[in-house]
Amino acid sequence: MELGTGSRRSVATPLRLLQNDNVVGYVFTAPFILGFLIFTLFPILSSLYYSFTEYNLMEAPRWIGTANYEKMFTEDDKLMKSFEVTFTYVFASVPLRLIFALMVAMLLNKAAAGIGVYRSAYYLPSLIGGSVAVSIMWVQIFGDKGLLNSMLGVVGIQTNTSWIGSPGTALWTLIALSVWQFGSSMLIFLAGLKNIPQSYYEAAGVDGANGIQRFFKITLPLLSPIILFNLIMQTISAFMTFTPAYIISRGEGGPLDNTLLYSLYLYRRAFVFFEMGYASAMAWVMLIIIGVITLAIFKSSVYWVHYESKGER
Structure with missing residues (x-):
């Protein structure tokens, strides 16, 4: 029994659709699209x-x-404190992190025996830096009977200060932990340094430029696009820091709210006090702040970022 013309068309049409490149593309991208719609876009709009x-x-x-937004800026004193702590953390940790990353990258940008081992060792803290285990280790180092006080005792400085429990130093222990995790930025800087032609340094040396002059006239200008990328990524990451503050302060932001980062306060409002509406408003305010700061960095880049290929600033 032969199939009619209509039946053959109904079979051929799905086959043609499957052979269509666009349809194949949609099929392969469907998991990502569905995941984005369900787990990203829907939660964003819900919040x-x-x-x-x-x-x-x-x-x-x-x-x-x-009402939530009005309450944030008129009644919530702790919110203002969390802003103060967060901005101090970001504007102190990010520059220090990038400076250390660049310094180490320049030291490792040499052909020497075993240099790969050193690069791996310096990158290791970035792999495990944001974990709970490292935060607990930090508590042991900076506690009143921690490693730091023991080392100070060896050189004759006796102290029982709990660096994480003192209002004046608690936040700086978090900043030190952030700076210690400079490995990812270091590798990006290292890749950028390797793309700078050595002929530039040789020509500058012939002209009598010393090491400092070569750094400011050659290295920094040619590395400025990499600095821009690292600056933006590390700034966003710093604003989202949560685990170290939660572990070190036991989820309370102490002492005296001196480690109450914005993300930690948002968490407390949402999952300790069950004020999900208020926490959602806090999340959107932080999104706007991060967006404004990122935009400001991009806008300022025209004055200090140099693109050699286009001759632009």
Whole structure:
């Protein structure tokens, strides 16, 4: 029994669709598209809605308009403290991290025996740096009976200060932990340094330029696009820091709220006090702040980033 013309067309049409490059592309990208819609776009839009509601996870959200945002900037003193702590953390840790990363990258940008081992060793803290285990280790190092006080005792400085428990030094222990995780930035700087032609340094040496002059006239200008990339990525990462502050302060942001990073305070509002609407509003405020700072960095780059291929600044 032969198939009719209509039946043959119905069979041929799906086959033609499967042979279409666009359809094949959509099939392969479907997992990503669905994952983005379900696990990224939907939560983002949901949090935007919740930011205008009073929501405690137990009851249905109740629309309150902009009350959460008004409360943030008129009644919440702890929020202002978390802003102070977070901006201090970001503006101290990011420059120090990049400076150390560049210094180490320049030291490792040499052909020497075993240099790969040193590169791996310096990169290792970045692999494990944000983990709970490292944060616990940091507590042991900077506690009142920690490694740092023991080392100071060896050189005759006796102290029982808990560096993580003192209001004046607690935040700086977090900053030190951040700076210690400079490995990823170091590798990116190292790749950038290897792309700088050695002929530039040789020509500068012939002209009598010393090491400092070569660094500021050759290395920094040619490395400025890499610096821009690292600056943006590390700034965003610093604003999102959570685990070290949570572990070191036991989730409370102490002592005296001196380690109360914005992300930690947002977590407490959401999962300790169950104020999901307020926490959502906090998340959107932080998103706007990060966006504004990132945009400002991009806008400022025209004055200090040099692109050799296009001759642009």
